[in-house]
Amino acid sequence: MEGVMSFVRGVIFQPPPSLLVSAMSVVGVVSLGNAGLSELRGNHMKYSKFAAQPSASTSPSPSWSSLPSRTGMLVAYTPAFLAALSSLLLLHHGGDGASSSRLFLVESALAVHFFKRVFETLFVHKYSGTMAAGTAIPISVSYFSVTALTIYTQILTQEALLPEPAMDLRLYGVVLFLIGIAGNFYHHYLLSKLRSSGDDGKKKEYKIPKGGMFELVICPHYLFEILGFYGIALISQTLYSFCVAVGTSLYLMGRSKATREWYLSKFDYFPPHVKALIPFVFWMINQCE
Incomplete structure (x- = not known):
């Protein structure tokens, strides 16, 4: 345990004397982690394509x-x-x-x-x-x-x-951030090519994503987003930035599982080797099948 604490002190600044920052570090991890658990339980964000759509009998929201x-x-x-x-x-x-x-x-x-x-x-x-x-x-x-x-x-x-900190991780953080931002953008671009319609009001259509790391995981854009946030954490080397990265990871883990389950429910021919978030890894994200 002492070795772990020594390592942590070597890579993270001592927290600044701020009750706000300390409190929000905890709140960030807990709230994002809870959001990830909500995704695992099927309680999705309202803007998500996984969220239940209102029925025709439901009164529409006011336009404002x-x-x-x-x-x-x-x-x-x-x-x-x-x-x-x-x-x-x-x-x-x-x-x-x-x-x-x-x-x-x-x-x-x-x-x-x-x-x-x-x-x-x-x-x-x-x-x-x-x-x-x-x-x-x-x-x-x-x-x-x-x-x-x-x-x-x-x-x-x-x-x-x-x-x-004893270890200066800024350069590693910049490299990891650039990998994350580039990989996230590339896979968002691939996703955009799947949509046959959009702002024109036509019915939207979804397909199983192909290309890039979509051949291995259904949410490579989430994986690269996580890498980007850890890149920022390595640049910053503050406890708060690492808490944000951990919280984001927990949320996107739950979100990726929800995504994979949605594709499994919509497509009978969804390839079983395509994992949720991490290539080649069969773990809790996929064990609910």
């Missing part, structure tokens, strides 16, 4: 409470992107070399991450239907909060003059 799906996703992603970009452009980065570089890299990675999401929403993904404002706004607040707190934690760590 619904947004076109593309607009809803822009509402979800844009504030976080603007927060990261504003921090990158407005904060002073001329302090200590290591700390200043780390803050700049964290801000840049978050800005790139959410810029990619906005870009994909505008030019890659195909959408149909609407998204409830009551769904888009909480997601937006969540992404904005995570982005702001990740940067705020880095600033507190820098201002507290906490000693650098």
Whole structure:
């Protein structure tokens, strides 16, 4: 146990003296982990294609409470992107070399991450239907909060003059982040090619994804997103950023299982060798078949 704690102290900054950051580190893991368990239990996010669709007899929501799906996703992603970009452009980065570089890299990675999401929403993904404002706004607040707190934690760590971890993982983090962002974008592009319709209002149609790592797992875009968040955590090396990465992993694990089960229910010929999230691994994600 002492060896584990020594290793942790060697890769993670001592937490800054902030009750907010400490509390949100726990809240982030618990809330995202709970969201993953909800996905495992079949309680899906309302914008998900897995969620139960309202019946014809159900009264439609007032028009003011619904947004076109593309607009809803822009509402979800844009504030976080603007927060990261504003921090990158407005904060002073001329302090200590290591700390200043780390803050700049964290801000840049978050800005790139959410810029990619906005870009994909505008030019890659195909959408149909609407998204409830009551769904888009909480997601937006969540992404904005995570982005702001990740940067705020880095600033507190820098201002507290906490000693650098024994192992500098910034370079590894940058490489892992770039792999994650590129792999996620590529597989989102492949997914967009499967959709035969979108904003034109026609009935949407789904197919079993092919190409890239879709030949091995049904959710390679989730796998690469997880890698991207761990890349940010390695750049940051704060406890909060690692908690975000762990929480994101737990959520996307549950989400990937829900995705695989959905495809199994829709396609009789779904290839059994295609796992949920990790290639070649047969584990709890696939044991509910």
